[in-house]
Amino acid sequence: MIGVKNLPTFAVKRILTPFCYPEEFRGFGISTRALVKLIREHGVMNAILTDDPELGEAAMQQVQAYRINGAVAAVSCKNARAIPAEDAIRTVVLWDFGAKRNIVRELVKRGCSVVCVPAGTTAQEILARKPDGIMLSNGPGDPAENTGILVELARLMPANLPTFGICLGISCSRSRWGAGR
Incomplete structure (x- = not known):
């Protein structure tokens, strides 16, 4: 998992909160720079956004098998x-x-x-x-x-x-x- 540990709370409350909460958006605290670097180095890959830190084997297999054609x-x-x-x-x-x-x-x-x-x-x-x-x-x-x-x-x-x-x-x-x- 690629996460952001020290995100300044004041920035979130001042910039994101007024926009996200009324729209019912939730953040995952992911570093988009680290994600882009990962994709650049390893190529396109399947992923899942979840709040469950322990995905079951069936869910992992489903993510790995997913293909977009055309x-x-x-x-x-x-x-x-x-x-x-x-x-x-x-x-x-x-x-x-x-x-x-x-x-x-x-x-x-x-x-x-x-x-x-x-x-x-x-x-x-x-x-x-x-x-x-x-x-x-x-x-x-x-x-x-x-x-x-x-x-x-x-x-x-x-x-x-x-x-x-x-x-x-x-x-x-x-x-x-x-x-x-």
Whole structure:
């Protein structure tokens, strides 16, 4: 368990209490920094939030066996769409693995027309759009669960296009070229 031991009471009462208690939220005292470090070092894993310090074996097996299938497909756009930028200087394909809207806004703000394509798009379909660059978006899950994306990333490599990513996108890129998580 990753816990916070010395959380200043005054901070909790002044900041969290007025918000949490009327909404019936309860805190667990977890260090999100330690959690992120754990995930970064060990990869995606199943977990459970509970106030029971002694989970039974059946509950532990249920947590370990839990699988999410098709997470990226569930959050990716279903059809390609173009988002033009006024006075565009570049066109970027945003390969959507669960992209946040702000990614599109920031690319457009920087003079890029954006073509958002679904996660199942092939390298050939991406290259047919003649992009100046490819943005691999954020999204849920583990690169190892997205083998189709990894295969298509390898097919994009010979095009030698600037390719950049966020979260899952960069993890897929690193995984594809053998750099680990």
